[in-house]
Amino acid sequence: MSSHGNPTQLPLSDSELESRLRAVADARYHDRHSFNVRMHKGELRPDELRRWIVNRFHYQRHIPVKDAHILAKFDTPALRRSWLRRIQDHDGARDGEGGIERWLRLGEAAGIDRARLTSGAEVLPGVRLAVDGYVNFCRLRPLLDAVAASLTELSAPGLMRTRIEAFEQHYPWIEADGLTYFRTRIGQGGRDGGEALALVKAWARTREQQERAVAALAFKCDVLWSLLDAVECGDAREHGEAGTPGGAP
Template sequence: MRAVAREHYHDRHPFNLRMHQGDLTPDELRRWILNRFHYQRHIPVKDALITAKFGTPELRRMWLRRIEDHDGRAAGEGGIERWLRLGEAAGIDRARLLSGEGVLPGVRLAVDGYVNFCRLHSPLEAVAASLTELSAPDIMRTRIGAFERHYGWIAPEGLAYFRTRETQGRQDGGEALELVLDWARTEDDQERAVAALTFKCEVLWSLLDAVDHGDSKDEP
């Protein structure tokens, strides 16, 4: 599972490489923030679908924390709010982000594919697909450094989402990996778990393909 994340995670995508090297224009960075928000706002949706598959209160309580991490306990809290603040720090109006205007068709297709995967597949596969979180802390550290070095026009408080996900991603990935290792006892289950994580990596890669080749008219 770690090898899949290491070899197929989207930190190797050309768009992410350009972002971390400081080569994106302000319009390109804003286009990524706007389109990635479409993914961010669906994270608690897919986590709700996964939670509904669990048969014990213990598992549901554990996974419910992920929804709270993104939606917050109250208005003005959580990862979605922090992403909105990132957008505002980059000069994108909050109302524009929330409207979904300008989200590219390829991004919508990738996000819908992931949400439906979690809706239709087994708990093992849905949890295994979330294991891109194993790579989240590393890419968050890289991204924070890149934004601080190359994109100083974005206010530091706009990076709060990335800073929070360093810790949350480590916890989420560790919990999900324990479940997958416990559940995937047969060779068939192990192959399905690996395939699920590979699919999720492809979703993130496809999302960046769409952003990288997005029409300039969709830029804020």
């Protein structure tokens, strides 16, 4: 049997498909990764947290790129307008706005200047591979698969709430204004996840299509997990090979 299941199987109902998708997110979302667990328990050193901010920015700045690839696949103005909002959410309507700008402010609140973030010089190879893999997935795979991969948004609001509480409690050296990105994504993630889920349920009518959607979401979970694997392993790389100590807050 292929990884997409037996195409002769009967299609899942909408509720069954949604349950399968949510089960994938519940089991494989990166909130379970040991790095995120340590982050939320307040166990990260300042240099570890800064390394995550720097490397995660490489993912953040590519979100509108992958969304542009998805946007180009839509064949109706209404769908393009709807998805275009996602790009604007991250790029902003003008300079000084949007999710990328808010992530830059998070970096500044943690003591990382913009030039360091935007240079990309410290991005780990594993992070580059994970992000490239996701962007190319959205560029090359059918529209259903690309939209289904975005369904990690269903889990984002809960993660953002946990993260805000953890930062406020455990990392008070990060200025409060730097948490604006997380606060904004609670509403945006819930809205975007709901819209994408409705599209996937409307388009995935055969069992083969439904299994592809489930596999696409699993792939996206693997992307986010791999990104954190690279960041976590970067600690051994930094301290074992380069011997660079972590900075003080």
